[in-house]
Amino acid sequence: MLIRKKKHNDDVRNAYITGLEQGFELANKLKEIMSQKRKDSVSLPDKDQLKEFSLFLRHLLEIARSKGIDLE
Numbered sequence: 001m002l003i004r005k006k007k008h009n010d011d012v013r014n015a016y017i018t019g020l021e022q023g024f025e026l027a028n029k030l031k032e033i034m035s036q037k038r039k040d041s042v043s044l045p046d047k048d049q050l051k052e053f054s055l056f057l058r059h060l061l062e063i064a065r066s067k068g069i070d071l072e
Contacts, residue, residue, distance in 0.1 A: 045053070064071050 061071060
């Protein structure tokens with residue numbers, strides 16, 4: 001009986017350690033993937049670029065309206 005209990009405890013311990021190791025491996029892989037995605041991501045425009053683009057779109061809208069094109 002004592003041998004079975006020790007074996008059971010060893011099995012549980014080994015399963016726990018294996019689970020921890022796999023968890024750390026997955027966490028490291030996830031960190032690598034997220035790091036790569038950050039490197040590959042497109043930089044966001046700054047506030048001035050957004051304002052300039054907004055004015056450009058308004059200007060295009062005015063031109064379209066003057067030509068009789070309704071974009072809304």
